[in-house]
Amino acid sequence: MNKKAWLVLADGTVFEGQSFGAEGEVIGEIVFTTSMTGFQETLTDPNYNNQIIVQTFTLSGNSGVNNEDNTSDYGGAVGYIVREHCSKPSNFRAETTIDEFLKERKIIGLCGIDTRRLTRILRDKGTMNGKITTTEPVNPDLKEIAGFSPGTDLISVAEPAEFKAAEPKYKVALIDYGHKREIIRLLNMLGCDVDLIPFTESAESIIDGGYDGVVLSNGAGNPSELNEEIETIKTLKDKRIPLLGLGLGHQLLALANGGTTAKLKYGHRGANQPVIELETGRTFITSQNHGFIVRSIPDETGKITHVNANDRTCEAIEYKENPSLSAQFIPSDSGGVNATICFIEKFIELIK
DSSP, X not given: OOSEEEEEETTSOEEEEEEEEBOXXXXXXXXXXXXXXXXXXXXXXXXGTTEEEEEOSSEEOTTOBOSSOOSOSSOOOSEEEESEEOSSOOOTTOOBOHHHHHHHTTOXXXXXXXHHHHHHHHHHHOOEEEEEESSOOSXXXXXXXXXXXXXXXXXXXXXXXXXXXXXXXXXXEEEEESOOHHHHHHHHHTTEEEEEEETTSOHHHHXXXXXXXXXXXXXXXXXXXXXXXXXXHHHHHHTTOOEEEETHHHHHXXXXXXXXXXXXXXXXXXXXEEEEETTTOOEEEEEEEEEEEEEEOOTTTEEEEEEETTTOOEEEEEXXXXXXXXXXXXOOOOSGGGOOTHHHHHHHHHHO
């Protein structure tokens, strides 16, 4: 780990540290996450496609890596920045180290820099592009870095796949914009057979599938640029098929119902994002990873039911004209007061 590496931000700021993981160079959108654990799930989250992650917690990798905890089988971060990484993990489930994991997935890592200073730059100036390189940057091309675009290419399975529930009651389609495995697990647990289908599938084909409901998955990208996907959702809602939008799906469902979206200054990323249920005042701690939000929804179309406790942005919507609801976060069946599986249970009630 003696090899040097550098981070060059689009504003010209340079950080010098050490290289770990893959070597080379990569340009991406620099974002920070406040999660204290779950680095493997973070690195394999499709929402981080074409992004470089800054971990605000100082140590990463002490629990090692295994073959079971990946959030997804495809997509994820292209770079990873930490204050310190653990080269000798101690966990009975560990099968390899974070260094080996990054090398295998061709993710370029940087450690040994002041991540607190970097996070404050992103907090104050907003998310910006940057380059990690293992070659000393002499006269770096800032225009090249600033001109990089994460793009709006969605990640999806190439072919439909079936996931059966132990005791099936309903048949649900999950449109894949870059889904997390957790969504399928929760739907199966609640008695739904799940057909995971590519986002390129036509609305007519989905309607002909005879599904009891349709789930719109999470994913990366600017929702307002995904016009074909929005049109597909409009067709489905006009047929009054029960819809559940999660993450990017939440944003696309809002746009299909006349809402608007906007980009946040530095996003909500981490496993500790507080969400308030407006009707009861109850607060949930949720896992989130997004740079865009639903800015508004017409009063005649939907009702905002949950907001972010930090900035009061929209976190969940119930729709009035069609049997649909959505959440910006991914529901969880974690024990105690923070279980948000109720969102999927409400979706089941719409199906009923």
